[in-house]
Amino acid sequence: MSPLTLWLTIAGAGAVTFALRLSFIALLGRIEIPPFLGRALRFVPAAVLTAVVIPLLFYENGALDVWLGNERLLAGLAAALIAWRTRSVLFTIGGGMAALWTLQAIGLSL
Amino acid sequence: MAAVPLLSAGASVAIVVLAVLIVNLRLTLYSASLAPHFKRLPVGWKGLLSYLLTDQAYAATITRFDAGETEEPDKRWYYLGVALAIWVAFQAATLAGVFLGAWASGGWSLDFVLPLIFIALAIPAIKDRTTGAAALTAGMTAVFAAALPLNLGLIAAALVGVFGGLVAESVIEKVQR
Numbered sequence: 001m002s003p004l005t006l007w008l009t010i011a012g013a014g015a016v017t018f019a020l021r022l023s024f025i026a027l028l029g030r031i032e033i034p035p036f037l038g039r040a041l042r043f044v045p046a047a048v049l050t051a052v053v054i055p056l057l058f059y060e061n062g063a064l065d066v067w068l069g070n071e072r073l074l075a076g077l078a079a080a081l082i083a084w085r086t087r088s089v090l091f092t093i094g095g096g097m098a099a100l101w102t103l104q105a106i107g108l109s110l
Numbered sequence: 111m112a113a114v115p116l117l118s119a120g121a122s123v124a125i126v127v128l129a130v131l132i133v134n135l136r137l138t139l140y141s142a143s144l145a146p147h148f149k150r151l152p153v154g155w156k157g158l159l160s161y162l163l164t165d166q167a168y169a170a171t172i173t174r175f176d177a178g179e180t181e182e183p184d185k186r187w188y189y190l191g192v193a194l195a196i197w198v199a200f201q202a203a204t205l206a207g208v209f210l211g212a213w214a215s216g217g218w219s220l221d222f223v224l225p226l227i228f229i230a231l232a233i234p235a236i237k238d239r240t241t242g243a244a245a246l247t248a249g250m251t252a253v254f255a256a257a258l259p260l261n262l263g264l265i266a267a268a269l270v271g272v273f274g275g276l277v278a279e280s281v282i283e284k285v286q287r
Contacts (some may be wrong), residue, residue: 005123012127013113017134022160026140029149037142039279040272042144043171043244047271048136049232050245051264052165055256056225064253072222079226083233092230093223095272 071107075100133261139268140168147175155186162193164200169231177237179203240279247274 033041057076058064068074079096087093116126140163148156170192174180180188236245248271255263 006117009113009117009123009126010125013130016127016131018123018135018161020131020134020137021141021163022157023265024145024162025148025156025163026153028145029151033146033250039144040276041143041146041274042176043241043275044139044268045169045176045235046232046241046245047248047275048139048143048264048268049169049228049235050248050270051252051267052136053225053228053232054249054267055263056228056254058253059256064257066253072225075222076225076229078211079229080233087156089227089230093226096229097191097222100219104219 021109069107071100074103126184127219135265136165136261137163139265140165143172144168144175144189148189150182151186159186159193162190162197164193164196165194165215166227167193169228170196173231173234229265239282240275243278244271244275248272 042068053076057073058066058070060072062068066073078099079092082088082095084091112132113126116129121129141160144159144163145195148159151159167189175185176190232245236242248267251270252263254269255266257263258266
């Protein structure tokens with residue numbers, strides 16, 4: 001790949017991602033959102049954030065792993081519990097990492 | 111990141127750009143979700159805030175905005191502060207990765223911090239039974255759809271989750287009537 005094609009690709013990729021980011025933010029204000037879409041938007045945060053998290057916990061090295069040996073899944077469940085009770089990002093990170101390290105230490109000694 | 115293997119395999123410009131577009135489709139969901147909050151901003155603000163839109167910036171602001179805890183004109187500044195800090199940290203970390211990448215080691219599983227941050231931000235988004243239903247349906251779809259190429263599983267799971275939330279809402283309305 002020549003330097004020119006590489007730069008073209010980078011510029012193109014940058015332009016399309018910016019267009020995706022701008023899409024609805026630019027559109028709204030010029031047009032009104034239909035009520036149905038407005039109702040649907042209320043569910044986007046819960047749905048999309050869960051969809052981001054789940055594969056990070058259930059998949060290890062690209063393979064589905066739903067078993068007690070999946071330390072990340074168990075530590076993630078513990079972190080979810082901490083997040084629910086404390087509503088604190090720092091406690092969730094601290095507790096989740098502590099849970100993962102503990103599970104890894106137990107796994108090694110077994 | 112999806113572009114890297116394609117680039118080294120010698121794919122054409124159009125293919126790589128198309129792949130990047132599909133992989134980043136979730137950004138349109140973030141854009142739609144934030145759009146009502148930035149509706150009345152001037153074009154320049156919209157452009158700037160859109161440019162800084164990342165997964166983390168969205169996750170760290172949307173629950174607060176949807177709950178009405180921040181009102182204009184504070185919203186734009188709150189979002190700018192969050193998004194700019196993330197953007198700067200991201201650029202710095204990318205540079206650090208370029209220069210130190212081979213040297214850093216993964217012995218402490220520090221990459222696990224990423225899912226933990228998203229867990230901490232996802233849980234407050236589950237506020238009632240309908241948003242709970244959205245999260246549950248999205249999560250169950252994500253378990254099985256995650257193997258789809260080009261991040262399509264993520265977008266499929268998110269859309270199924272939104273649909274699940276809408277269904278739960280209409281069911282609850284019917285029961286209460």
